Amino acid sequence: MQNLLHNLNPEQLAAVTLPAQPALILAGAGSGKTRVLTTRIAWLIQTGQVSPGGILAVTFTNKAAKEMMTRLSAMMPINTRGMWIGTFHGLCNRLLRAHYRDAALPQTFQILDSQDQLSMIKRLLKANNIDDEKYPARNLMYFINGAKDQGLRAHDVEAFDDYNRKMVELYEIYDQQCQREGVVDFAELLLRTYELLSRNQPLREHYQARFKHILVDEFQDTNNLQYNWLKLMAGTQGAVFAVGDDDQSIYAFRGANVGNMSAFEREYKVENLIKLEQNYRSHGHILDTANTLIANNTKRLGKNLHTDAGHGEQVRIYESTSDLQEAQWIIEETKSLIAEGGTRSEIAVLYRSNAQSRVIEHALFSAGIPYRVYGGQRFFERAEVKHAIAYLQLMDNLHNDSAFLRVVNFPTRGIGARSLEQLQDAAKQYGISLYAAVPYVAGKAGSSLGAFVKMIEGARFESQHLPLPEMVQVVLDASGLITHYQNEREGADRVENLEQLVSAATLFVSEEGFGHDAPALLGPKSEQMVGPAITTLDGVEVLDADAPLPAVMSPLSAFLSHASLEAGDNQAQAGQDALQLMTVHSAKGLEFDAVFITGLEEGLFPHENSQKEEGGVEEERRLMYVAITRAKRRLYISFSQTRMLHGQTRYNMKSRFFDEMPEESLKWLSPKVQQQQHHSYAHPKAAWEDALGAGSNKIAQAITKVDIGWRIGESVAHAKFGEGVIVNIEGSGGSARAHINFGRHGMKLLDLSIAKLDKVPG
DNA sequence: TAGTGCGGTGTTTTT
DNA sequence: CACCGCACTA
Numbered sequence: 001m002q003n004l005l006h007n008l009n010p011e012q013l014a015a016v017t018l019p020a021q022p023a024l025i026l027a028g029a030g031s032g033k034t035r036v037l038t039t040r041i042a043w044l045i046q047t048g049q050v051s052p053g054g055i056l057a058v059t060f061t062n063k064a065a066k067e068m069m070t071r072l073s074a075m076m077p078i079n080t081r082g083m084w085i086g087t088f089h090g091l092c093n094r095l096l097r098a099h100y101r102d103a104a105l106p107q108t109f110q111i112l113d114s115q116d117q118l119s120m121i122k123r124l125l126k127a128n129n130i131d132d133e134k135y136p137a138r139n140l141m142y143f144i145n146g147a148k149d150q151g152l153r154a155h156d157v158e159a160f161d162d163y164n165r166k167m168v169e170l171y172e173i174y175d176q177q178c179q180r181e182g183v184v185d186f187a188e189l190l191l192r193t194y195e196l197l198s199r200n201q202p203l204r205e206h207y208q209a210r211f212k213h214i215l216v217d218e219f220q221d222t223n224n225l226q227y228n229w230l231k232l233m234a235g236t237q238g239a240v241f242a243v244g245d246d247d248q249s250i251y252a253f254r255g256a257n258v259g260n261m262s263a264f265e266r267e268y269k270v271e272n273l274i275k276l277e278q279n280y281r282s283h284g285h286i287l288d289t290a291n292t293l294i295a296n297n298t299k300r301l302g303k304n305l306h307t308d309a310g311h312g313e314q315v316r317i318y319e320s321t322s323d324l325q326e327a328q329w330i331i332e333e334t335k336s337l338i339a340e341g342g343t344r345s346e347i348a349v350l351y352r353s354n355a356q357s358r359v360i361e362h363a364l365f366s367a368g369i370p371y372r373v374y375g376g377q378r379f380f381e382r383a384e385v386k387h388a389i390a391y392l393q394l395m396d397n398l399h400n401d402s403a404f405l406r407v408v409n410f411p412t413r414g415i416g417a418r419s420l421e422q423l424q425d426a427a428k429q430y431g432i433s434l435y436a437a438v439p440y441v442a443g444k445a446g447s448s449l450g451a452f453v454k455m456i457e458g459a460r461f462e463s464q465h466l467p468l469p470e471m472v473q474v475v476l477d478a479s480g481l482i483t484h485y486q487n488e489r490e491g492a493d494r495v496e497n498l499e500q501l502v503s504a505a506t507l508f509v510s511e512e513g514f515g516h517d518a519p520a521l522l523g524p525k526s527e528q529m530v531g532p533a534i535t536t537l538d539g540v541e542v543l544d545a546d547a548p549l550p551a552v553m554s555p556l557s558a559f560l561s562h563a564s565l566e567a568g569d570n571q572a573q574a575g576q577d578a579l580q581l582m583t584v585h586s587a588k589g590l591e592f593d594a595v596f597i598t599g600l601e602e603g604l605f606p607h608e609n610s611q612k613e614e615g616g617v618e619e620e621r622r623l624m625y626v627a628i629t630r631a632k633r634r635l636y637i638s639f640s641q642t643r644m645l646h647g648q649t650r651y652n653m654k655s656r657f658f659d660e661m662p663e664e665s666l667k668w669l670s671p672k673v674q675q676q677q678h679h680s681y682a683h684p685k686a687a688w689e690d691a692l693g694a695g696s697n698k699i700a701q702a703i704t705k706v707d708i709g710w711r712i713g714e715s716v717a718h719a720k721f722g723e724g725v726i727v728n729i730e731g732s733g734g735s736a737r738a739h740i741n742f743g744r745h746g747m748k749l750l751d752l753s754i755a756k757l758d759k760v761p762g
Numbered sequence: 763t764a765g766t767g768c769g770g771t772g773t774t775t776t777t
Numbered sequence: 778c779a780c781c782g783c784a785c786t787a
Contacts, residue, residue: 060776060777061776061777062776062777087776087777088777089776089777090777111777113777114775114776114777185777186776186777187777189777190777221776250774251774251775251776253773253774253775254774254775254776352773352774353773353774354773354774355772355773355778355779358778358779375775409763412763412764414763414764415763416763416764417763418763419763564777565777566777567776567777583773583774583775584774585773585774585775585776586774586775586776604773607773607774608773609773609774610773610774619774620774623774644778645772645778646771646772646778646779647778647779648778763787764786764787765785765786765787766784766785766786766787767783767784767785767786768782768783768784768785769781769782769783769784770780770781770782770783771779771780771781771782772778772779772780
């Protein structure tokens, strides 16, 4: 116990040892949030206030859940079994598996990932002859997910116009189709669990009584449904220990509601509000920069981070003429950091959007600097793996039409659009799944479809007693996937990934405690599977506190859930000492010795789309706050005068965020570029070739426009709109007009003979 | 039915 | 620039 609590600062200690009451912990970046969470769990258990089975700890990512588990087992001798630590979705999956009948789901229900969901919606639009220009699949998906995230079923959504009435109607059709196929999307996992518990009082009371302590990580990221889910789990008396940071709320665009923090404080009459403001990560100048920037936001709960670490180095600001040059500069700085003894994996390059990574990657590649890009495609999302998974899904649940369509003609078996049309008609006519409709299709189409069904059934028969990894192998062979990729010229990697799927299954089976010879598929007596883990209390069936996964799911079902809920690592060579490239979003929760934040330009960061949205710029500012607070010792921020985006050069102004950072903490680097740029006024052509690369049309344009006194890319000042950059010039002489990007004031088309513009020296 | 080429489009992302 | 969906041809 001494060990457990020593080294905590007074606020951390206070948080860890709070009584069993609702508590809100405002945990600033780098303030030891995870430490507080895990130490509290350990403390609660070690002081005998709660048994492991009384703990429910919820996170957003699998990584965070794993991290918590790891730290806990390092902290405590006892095993972590019986504790429910997981993501919202993982925990809901477990509950729904245990109570699948009450939740009106088939025992082998499957989880759609976003890709699957989108393709299902596209299919649905087609089947119902909906104009997908008017109702784009993506919009419908946002609509459905948005509604579900608010806890609303189709009939709960109020539609005030025809457009929305149609959307609601499609939402209803979508849900029916999911139910027919026995599939649930991510939001459905939560909504279904929420409905299950809210309708079933005994069940709800059971879990409320069991979970004496509910701990929530990243509370600022909860959406309304998640918050309501928590309230349902906690009941009115629940000891909810919510940890979050309103300044790091960067997921409003996907339904996160920071307002849940103050709602929680109000609704639960939280008396225990603790702020963790001592930062153990960053040096003073970095922290000052973050604090000063975020102070520009109006809607804050209020918090100011401080450090004992001393000022450290100033934040280095760099202006480049082009994105290429920005990348080149990153490489030079990286090299000197390494030369000074830095480690590549302790250096991160952050950007606002993924499109920015290409230029940087290219430069790093040419320079021979190892790097790792986060957020790329992950293992279970790769096409070949998804195909293999779809075969497995189909074998576990023959009514999964999405899985059926994905693989029915892959590898190609002569089943084309015509055949599938017939099949879909039959399925619609009888209200059955595609698989079940196969016997109703006659002729040539019928026989090739029949052969497919035979293949699936053969594989099912062959693997009915086999453990999971062997079943996967059977599927890979029987489906012809392996052969297909072996014959493909560039298929070697894909074959390797398919083989890795077998290894992944082996690892999964042993990690989750399934017997090595446990059959992957549900046997004929499968209905009893849930037996041993379910206890009947006063006529209510509830899941045993420490029921392991095998008690509620077959190995195959569990593996398929795992594939949907944990997309796996992205391929990049982990472990190797490589530079870390990622979006600012994916950097949340991480820290590095040195950080580059790139592309600090109006329109990019803050992103142009954020201007239109209510509170959008504040969210961008929080995003920048997150980015800054990733850095421990050294921080670089860069922006570029020109940038290639979507195949054309854009001229942006530097980000407004520069005006919101403390001048004394910034060090403006004066690179060679600046001199070149000044030089360029005398020799515009040379500068433009430099910036854009020879041969660009823009160079010619830039030069021919010199005669009217202005050129593309030049900075100007306007009395009303402030500073701007000339993006394009049309016409010539007295009738010339210029498109000028005034950043936050937007793009304006001004008549050059009328508008009063001043030159702004570079 | 299967493979090629054109045009439209384009934040951020975890589950 | 790169990806996707669609239309067209063998």
